């Protein structure tokens with residue numbers, strides 16, 4: 678299998694291409710799908726100090742040397758580039774240097790907060806061909822710690838988005854999963870007040886401990902749309918949320934997933 682691949686199924690909504698540099702994570706999100714997707718025991722996935730995939734930089738060099746990839750590559754679906762990796766994310770730096778040299782557009786989605794800022798200079802060199810996003814789940818720090826015990830705090834993630842945005846980096850926020858709608862809506866309000874996010878991508882919680890069945894998704898989507906349209910923000914509503922709230926009318930790029938990619 679190629680190191681740069683086309684995500685299948687629901688993952689395709691995130692990006693036309695993806696690349697996973699680590700296959701483990703220190704963020705310990707309760708809802709993480711990765712161990713199941715990789716048919717691994719959680720103990721083999723949630724570890725301290727994940728190592729980069731063996732030979733990944735050599736593989737990337739070969740793949741990028743063969744074909745020019747012009748579609749956005751997302752880092753990453755498995756693992757998080759800016760969790761507490763064994764190499765302090767040095768392999769991410771090397772991969773980004775390669776993507777930059779080969780003019781490959783990149784999106785990075787992380788819950789690592791300020792850990793990504795060690796690569797800020799490199800992000801700047803991409804210009805408009807990179808976007809950096811944070812998954813925003815809970816505004817309440819105690820809830821965030823309960824659900825994503827190894828990830829950065831909400832305040833750290835929000836401050837990092839602001840720093841990135843102030844440095845001219847295109848930013849996005851991913852609201853998936855939505856576990857408590859009011860928490861997600863408050864995070865949207867805070868990022869709007871900060872003017873720190875360029876694009877919002879909003880989904881829902883799916884099939885997790887029955888919690889998703891207790892949520893009024895129509896009410897959540899109505900409030901989301903009102904908030905984001907009112908702030909004149911670009912946003913994309915994911916398929917599962919649209920399907921759970923079909924009475925809410927959406928238009929144009931609000932339902933076009935590739936509209937918000939970088940090129």
Ligand code: SF4
Nearest residue numbers: 702704705706709756
């Ligand atoms: S950050 Fe992503 S890969 Fe890491 S534990 Fe959380 S959901 Fe899983």
